[in-house]
Structure formats: C-alpha cells, structure tokens
Amino acid sequence: MSKDRLEIPDYNSLFSEDRFVQQRENKRQFEAPCSEQETAEALAYSQSAEYLEKNFNRKAVVINPHKACQPLGSIMAALGFEKTLPFVHGSQGCNSYFRSHLSRHFKEPTPAVSSSMTEDAAVFGGMSNLIDGLENSIALYKPEMVALCTTCMAEVIGDDLSSFIGNARQKGVISEDFPVAFCNTPSFVGSHITGYDSMLKGILSYLYDRSGIQAAPGSGEETGEKLNVMLGFEPYTGNFAEIRKILNAFDTKYTFLGDHSGNYDSPATGEYEYYYGGTKLDDVPLAANALATLSLQKYTLKKTQDYIGGTWKQLIAAMSTPLGITGTDKLLDTISELTGLPVPASLTEERGRVVDALMDSHPYIHGKRVALVGDPDLLIGLIGFCLETGMEPVHIVCSNGDVDFNDVKFKEEAEALLASSPYGSEAAVYIGKDLWHMRSLLLNDPVDLAIGSSHLKFAAKDANVPLIRVGFPIFDRHHMHRYPVLGYQGALNLLSLIVNTVLDELDRNHSGFNFDLVR
C-alpha cells in the first residue's frame, strides 16, 4: 500500500476513541444524569412482567407505532397512474415529510406538490392556494392528471375539494377536461393503507365517471380487458414484476389498477423524467368491462373493492398478499378460476423447485419462534408462510388493523389461520398496539426471530433478536424492495432471508467447536 495512506475513522471507531469516551464522561457533570444504578434499575424494570402489564394497560399514549398517515398512501396510489402528479392540499410540511419518507424506503424520487397553506388559509380556507397550485404545478410538471388529497389541516377547516376544483375550471386555470381526481385523507382517520385505498377508489371512480362508459363486466374480454389486478399499498416493486410474470405465464389479459413500480424503479439514464410507467389513464374506464378484479390486499383495498363490486358490478376475488407456497397456490387457483385457464406448467415446476428449497432448509427454521409486525395483509401472508414452514409465530403486532375494517375482521382471520395449525398454538394477535408493546413481549417471552420493518430494529435490539426486514418502511437496508416476496419466487426470497439469517446467527454465536463448514 502507498505510504501516504490516511486513516479516516468513521463515526463508530471515532467516537470509541479514548478522547471521546473521556469527553462523554466529562459531559455528565453538566447533564444532571440519573445515577448508573437508577438507570440499571429502570432498564431492568422496563424488561419486567410488571412493566409489561402496565405497558398493556396504557390507554392514551402511543409509543413507536407501526403506521403512517393517510396522505402518504394516497401519494403512492397516485404514482401508480401514468403521468399523474400527486397534489397534497394543506400545509406544505406534510408533503415534504411524505416525499422524504417514501424516498427513504425506495431510494427513488417522489414527485408531489402541496398547496402550501399557512395561517391565512387556516382562516379563509385554502381555495386560492389550491387554484394557484393547480396552475403552477400543471405548468411546471406537465402532468396528464392531478391526483388531489387532503391533509388534516384542510379537513379540520372543512375545505371542499370538489367545489374548489370546479372553481378552478370556471376561472379557466385548468381546462374543463383536464382530469383532477381527488379524495379526502384526514390523518386522524385510518393510516397509510386507508389513504392508498381512498385515492385508488378516487382515481378509478373519477376516470370512470367522466368517460361515459357503462360498465359491462366481461364485455372487454375480446379487446383485452379480462382481469384487473390490484396490488395495493405495495412497498415491493419486485412484487409487481413477479405478478406480471405469473399472469404472463397464464397468458391471460390483464390490467393493473395502480402500478407504481415504474416510478419507484426507474433507470438512471442521465435524465430525470418526472413520470415513469403506471397504469394508463385510458385503461381505467375500460377496466370496468373486465370479467373480474383480483385484489391482493383485501384489508387495504376495502373501499376500492366495494366500489368495483358495486358500481362496475364485477366479480371481486380478494386475498391478502400471497406469500409462501399455500398463499401462491391460492393465488394461482384464483387466477385459474377467474380466467378459466389452467395453471401453467412453468409455474408448477417453479413451485416444485421452491418446495425443494424449503425442504432443504427446513431443519434450520423449524420450530423457530417468530415475532411479526406489519400491515394487516402482509401479516396474514407472513403467518401463512411461517405455519407452512414449521416456524411458530408468537407475537403478532398490528398498529393499524383496527376498527377501520368494519365487517372485514383481520384479527379474526389471523386467529383462525393460526388455529388451523399446531405451529400457531402459541400465537397472540394484537391490533392497535405499537412497537413498545412489542418490546415488552419480546423481553418477557423471547423469540428467535423478528420479522418487520426497520422501525422494529429498536425493540429487536433491546431483546437481542435478529431482525428480518420485511414490509414498510425499510430505511436501513438497500434494495430489499426490488426482490419480490410474493409468489413462489417470493417464497424463495423470504426463505433465503430467513434461513441465512439463522445460519449467520449460528456462526456468530458459535462456541468454538460448532463453527461448521457445512450446513
């Protein structure tokens, strides 16, 4: 190596140096810190059964919840349509947060604008902001559609999107036929998945209504509108590609209703395009003529499913994210039933290969006790995957599986699924709980593995459990979202993640003699 090599420590090694350790000690005299004994006692107490009980008894404070707010989901839904600009009506800070949050997960830009409402808009309403905002954003970012949603501010002051858009047209700021789809997404109702649903329904109903088409289910089969497919609030761009692969293997015609995989996985070409991919706007009204709609997040897409079933009179096949072999079998059977096409041999073969892989790996994952965190549809899929591989789900926390689902009962379904297998006998499902509850569960009733988003890393660390990152958001690992987790390929990816984490742990914790070459 060259002689002038300079040592440049990173923050880890730098702040471990003696001089910084000393600095830390010295600073304590001004901090009025708790004594080491107090801290140790508080830590031990926070890990106790007594604390767990108190933790589960709290009524009001929410600590490290696993959900975001509606407009975030709405932006994701809007980016599923071709040349559509998401527009957030309300305070501009929200929009900055949504853009940052989504970009941190996908490592991709999130184009979205806001009407930048401030105090005066709080008093007089945000109409002029909205009208100016439409004029400016359309001139600058040249969308073919604007997809408008609200924040809690606009909701609390009662701004009326429909009449504001009407006024913008009257004033000539936007032409009569320029599409502006909209929905209400107050942040104090539901979560990011509810917002996704609201915007998807908003866009579908808006584009359908203005087209003048009368839905005739099945009539579009000849022209290509056979099956509609919705993936929902989908944090994996890889899942779109996988579903595409499956549908193409069936050789069926289909339309994705909402496909943000283009916008969140576009190539670096030397130029930035604001819009990439997405469902074509003209395809939406035609989708009303499809035979059926396949929904792959049934809890997330509740309102949209009702709309399609009610207004388009279409057959709805709704299931939670099809993870694992059984989940994928169900998906393929459903596609087969809906289309009348047989399950393609290529997929059956793929199934066999993945089952083979599961068999090869099962000794290392069998009986592993697992904690799960996520959105309702993801959790149903993950529970299914655990059960079919011999892993045992133990703690299942869902911050947003709650009253919003009305007649569809996530908790009941999850519990029924768990009851269907001996491997589910130790599990408990907690809805409306947060990751601080999960921390108590992990500390009091330890598990081998935790599966969830990056937000789970704090509880997992406290309990010294390896975290397998699945879901949203994944901020602290790269490219996970590019690999599918659904379908047979997804099952293989999940398996690889899990089994290799287990093997890494074995090697990391070996006690000298069992650092085995062959596993």
Add this chain to the structure above:
Amino acid sequence: MGLDIEANKKLVEEVLEAYPKKAKKDREKHFQINTEEAKTCGTCALKSNIKSRPGVMTPRGCSYAGSKGVVWGPIKDMVHISHGPIGCGQYSWGTRRNYANGTLGIDNFTAMQITSDFQETDIVFGGDKKLEVIMREITEMFPLAKGISVQSECPVGLIGDDIEAVSKKMAKELEMPIVPVRCEGFRGVSQSLGHHIANDAIRDFVLGKAELAETGPYDVNIIGDYNIGGDAWASRILLEEMGLRVIAQWSGDGTLNELEIAHKAKLNLIHCHRSMNYMVEHMEKAYGIPWMEYNFFGPSKTYESLRAIAALFDETIQENCEKMIAKHKPEMDAIIHKFRPRLENKKVLLMIGGLRSRHTIGAYEDLGMDIVASGYEFAHKDDYEKTFPMMKEGTIIMDDPTAYELEELAQKMNVDLVGSGVKEKYVYHKMGVPFRQMHSWDYSGPYHGFDGFKIFAKDMDMTVNSPVWNLISKKEKVQAEGASI
C-alpha cells in the same frame, strides 16, 4: 476569477420562463446574481422568508419540523409528544440522526416516536383530556424522564385545544417541567418559525431554572449544534482541548439541565445561527452573555473560528489554541494534499436549510471546489447578508428554489456536485450527477471540526469521483455512435 454574471442572469431568466405569470413574477424576486454591488447590499432585491408558491414543489417543511425535528427533539432526557395525528411523529422519527449517549427508552428518548395519535373523536371533542392521561402514562412508562414537551401538530391549533393549561396543571401534578410548544405546521412559511417558537418555549419554560455548582472563567455554551452524526462531539473536543469548559450543548445530545444552567456561561458560541439566534440574543439581553457565531466546517474556517474564540479569552487559552492548531494542521494539510488534486475546480450547487449553504463553503474551498450556485430553504435577510460577501461574483444565489429550478440549473450549469436533501437526492442520481445529502450528511459524519473534515473530504472525493457516474455516459456514447452491445 468570477463567474459570468450576464450568462448566469440569462440562465435564471430562461429557467423561470416555465412559470405562469404570477408565479414567475414572484420567483424572480428570489434569485440574484452576486456582484460587487450585491456584496454590500446583498438583499436589495432578493426576497426571503415569505410564503412559497403553491404547487411548485418547494423543498421546505413546517414549523413542527423546525421545533420537534430540529430544536426540541434532540433534548435526550425529555419526552417529546408529537401531539396530533400519527404522521408528523412518524416521519420525524430518527431521521435527522441526532446522536446521543444513553439508553434508548430509559434515559434517552431521542429516537422514539411518542404521539397522541389523534383520532376523529379527538378532533371533535378536543385532545386536552387525552393529553393529561398521556402525560401520566409517560411518567409510568419512562420513570427517568426529566420533563415533557408538547409539540403541537396542525389540528391542535385549529380546534383550539388549550395545551398551555394542560401543561401547567400537569407540571404541578407530576412535578416536572412540561413545555407546551405551539409549533403547528401551518404557522409561518417554513421550518424557520418553528425554530423561533421552540426557542421562545426554551426561554419561557426552562432557561435559568437551575444553577451551576461552580462557575468558571472559561465556561461556554455550544448553541445550535444538533449533533448530527456526532458533529457536536467533534466540535466540543476542540473547545475543551483549548481549555474552555463547555457547560451546555444545545440541543444535540443535550439534557434539560444543560438548558437550565446555560445562563451561567461566560460566552455563547453559536454554530447554527438561523435556528438559535433568538436564544443567544435573548441571553445577551437577559443575562449579559456575549455571543459569537463560529464555523467549524473545513480547516480554514475552523482555524479562523478557534482564533476568534480564543481572542475573547486570556493568553493561556490563546496559546493553547495556537498549540492545538499547530498540532492538527499537519493532518489537515495531509488531507488537503491528498484530496484537493481530485476535487480542484469542481463546480458545486448547494441548496440546504438556513445556514449550511454558506457555512460549508469554506470546507469546499479548502478542497479547491467552486460554489457556482447556492441557496437556502428557509433563510432570512440576515443570512443572505452574510452569504453574498462569501461568494464569488456571478454566483447564483437563490431562495426557496423549487425542484424544477434546481434540476434545470444543475443541468444547464453542468455541475460536478449537488449538495441538498433526501427529496432531491435520487433525482440527481437519475441524471448521473454526483450528490451528497447535506441535511444529515448522507448517513455519514461528523462533518464538524478536524475529525469531521477528514470524513467530509473523503465523502466528497468518493462522491464526485465515483466511477459509477461514468456508467451512464458510456451507454449514451455507445448509443450515439450507433453501436450495438
């Protein structure tokens, strides 16, 4: 050598052509090309700290982001309630990388998301009762918490909740400081008002409430350092090496006690003037504490600042300062020697919060890099007054530039590096333009002080000179020549 003033004027005009008339007229006021004249009256024409145009993709955030996200959030031994619906707390959770020593959830609450998670019923009936319960539960869940702050989100102000009354009542009941902060996102035009509101709350509720056991002649405060990636630690070590005693660190890795005793210092040293100037000005008036702005980005500015700080103390400190500079300089020179040849004359476009677009200039210049355009999200007039004289003639200075403007400028000026935030980052990656996320150091850091400059220099070199940028142009070249791969 300056940049071409006329060409850059024309360039800005061209970029702004895309706007509708009203917005164009407004946006024109937010651009200025630096000239000799502008250096002396830099803000004659440039408008700042006024509302963003709706619909333009402003980089700005809100008051809540300024208060909870910047000022209060890093106070580690207090629990900060994101009071309102779920989103604001979730999005500001751990994203600024304010490092702090302590055990998370036990005596350090920085990377926690504690919220009242407003539901529809809270909007209808108000959240005051719930807030009381939350505060009691916080003391149950976090027995070592030294205090609580209430960071208001939009609906709290709109529905007229009386968080002041609740805080007052509960402070008495729970026997700890409870600070209501009216930082609803709709207040003001950017994060900046949130900083001010947060500072006022510190002034009104905590400042001066505790005593320092023993004061000394060298007691100073670090003000406006949020310890991103450990910045404040890399700064503090220099002040202490010089013989000063840092009695309070605001607010990165800070504690309630440090806020309470800071009025006993002999000098306030302020790094981020934009976010905490209100505090040092108040402390000067109320306690007679002088203050000075310092800059620990890059060795040149660091030497200058260290000497200026030492000049306010006695010869012992001044000698220590020179000794320290003499000790560190060879290492800094070696860094410059190594990296400058790789970065010389590279063109940089900066658009950062309210200070770093000027504060970091020295560090770039130490590496031979040229700032060709610089702007802020939420700076005020005084920031621009300080910025113009630091810039070369012909530099484009811009206020609250939109995503559109930045993209056009970066491409048309053919810059070698863009320094901005995460919302911008991936756009430039698509374009194949080297980019550093300069709000939280792109998950690196620290960048302050001598320790920080090493990392800064390495990061800039890594970014500008990464071979990955060439992968794009190769493809384009092949296509242009009509070859097939």
